[in-house]
Amino acid sequence: MPNEESNVLDQFRQGSPETFEDAFETLFRLHQRAVYEWLLRIVRNPAAAEDLTVETFWRIYRAHARFQPSRGFEAWARTIATHAALDWLRTQRPESELPADLPAATNADPGVVDEIRRKTALAFGRLPPRLRIAALLAVVEEQPHKEIATALGISVAAVKLRVFRALRLLRKDLQQQGIAP
Amino acid sequence: MNSHDEERMKQLLREALPPIAEAEPARDLWPSMLRKMDAKTDAPPWFDWALLGGLVALAAFFPASIPVFLYYL
Numbered sequence: 001m002p003n004e005e006s007n008v009l010d011q012f013r014q015g016s017p018e019t020f021e022d023a024f025e026t027l028f029r030l031h032q033r034a035v036y037e038w039l040l041r042i043v044r045n046p047a048a049a050e051d052l053t054v055e056t057f058w059r060i061y062r063a064h065a066r067f068q069p070s071r072g073f074e075a076w077a078r079t080i081a082t083h084a085a086l087d088w089l090r091t092q093r094p095e096s097e098l099p100a101d102l103p104a105a106t107n108a109d110p111g112v113v114d115e116i117r118r119k120t121a122l123a124f125g126r127l128p129p130r131l132r133i134a135a136l137l138a139v140v141e142e143q144p145h146k147e148i149a150t151a152l153g154i155s156v157a158a159v160k161l162r163v164f165r166a167l168r169l170l171r172k173d174l175q176q177q178g179i180a181p
Numbered sequence: 182m183n184s185h186d187e188e189r190m191k192q193l194l195r196e197a198l199p200p201i202a203e204a205e206p207a208r209d210l211w212p213s214m215l216r217k218m219d220a221k222t223d224a225p226p227w228f229d230w231a232l233l234g235g236l237v238a239l240a241a242f243f244p245a246s247i248p249v250f251l252y253y254l
Binding site for chain 2: 118
């Protein structure tokens with residue numbers, strides 16, 4: 001199986017137009033779920049995650065000649081997906097209301113009332129997208145800092161700094177609303 | 182913000198935005214991918230339009246340049 005995937009990657013990178021198209025379809029079908037899941041974790045909107053999955057693979061399709069097999073396809077796809085998600089988040093206005101189907105935390109502290117949860121989510125939505133992505137992936141999704149750094153194209157130290165800045169800004173926003181976290 | 186505050190903010194954030202469980206697209210995305218590839222392949226890239234616009238502008242402002250372009254075509 002690894003040999004088979006390696007052949008597909010070779011064809012994807014430098015195959016003839018016919019074999020390239022087949023290789024691209026194979027890679028799309030192999031990795032679309034992982035890319036979708038990664039995007040959903042960032043944008044938290046299933047319809048947008050689907051559109052961004054297609055956009056990500058479109059960028060992959062165009063950039064196939066720049067693919068370096070040593071990096072691995074999934075890590076490369078994740079980097080492209082993260083940038084597509086960042087572009088999308090930058091076009092979105094912060095929401096004034098949350099969707100009604102906001103999932104409830106399974107291990108919610110009973111002391112945290114719904115109002116605080118709602119205001120925290122809204123305040124988080126007002127943070128700059130690049131800070132939001134780092135905090136979402138590191139704190140909420142508990143992804144390794146190294147993976148986040150690779151996906152964002154920054155160092156691990158920069159990821160930690162972005163997470164810290166996101167939390168500090170979030171705390172400040174909540175304090176301005178009269179909530180003492 | 183001290184480490185206690187930082188932990189508290191992390192906890193608050195996790196409660197406000199619970200992690201996404203395993204998920205997959207509700208539909209097969211390959212047909213959408215094909216549509217996008219077909220649409221984008223047909224459309225000329227933006228820099229082709231920019232180049233064309235530049236040439237038209239140059240010809241409009243400097244008509245004397247037209248024979249030069251024709252010579253090099």
